[in-house]
Amino acid sequence: MNATQWQLIEALGTLGRPVHTWTGEGTKENRNAMGLTKTHTLDALCVGPLDHEGGDAIVRFPEQVLVAKATGRGSYARTTPDRYGFPRLRRARTKQHFGYVTGDLVRAVMPIGMWAGTWTGRISVRARGQHSLTTPMGRFNVSHWNLRLLQRGDGYGYSTRSESPQSTSRKTR
Template sequence: MGLAKTHTLDALSVGHIDHESGDAIARFPDRVLIVKATGRGSYARTTPDRYGFPRLRRARKKQHFGYVTGDLVRAVMPSGKWAGTWTGRISVRARGQHSLTASVGRINLSHWNLRLLQRGDGYGYTAQPEAAPSISQKNS
């Protein structure tokens, strides 16, 4: 069919398409959703050392100050080194100084500067532009 080799266009091409009778793919996606499994944390109550013996105890709670690890949040930092607005996945800490994974890396910030956008469901979502087929390929 002369299409680019991407997973999305391969999925559109599965099945019988009879070009002689006029069958064709009507639309090509310009953006695709990328889903990555990020997990929902672990139930482990202790952190083992290299021999497997318990080294320290973990907190019983997973939710701190209304946030859970994996939540998508927007942080508005009024001043300081990381002043600005940041969006990303959060790792919670018991004392309220959470860690945000943004496009520039990890940022440590207070729970007061956060606003919840989406609860963490164990997956990370991004939209990515799809390689569009060229004009000569659409006519074939």
């Protein structure tokens, strides 16, 4: 990591702008002095020199942060292997069926049946048009006629979480 760090500093220095570095230990000292929990978001706020005795303090914190989770975009394999590694069945050459791709975020309006109502979730497409919808309440099949696209599947699942800035126990050195 140190070799990469110095190469990056040298490369950025050629741009003619000032480049400053900071250690992880300095970030930890700032975080502990402010009484903050250890999260990536709050660590980003604690980077850089702070004069704690002079009154420097971090006064604004994010209430919510965006969390992006890698979900993948499917498989390039054209066959599904059995437990011994031999081809068991052939997969379809196309990944898009009836305008939808596995991983798309959709809203389904189910008019009748056990799952009647409006549902939002990610789908797994099927060639026959009866796609599988995964919601927090479970997974069920839904016709492509009952779907409306909300977001294309880009390989990530997005959510938000609240950010609690204050630590449960304040550590001092």
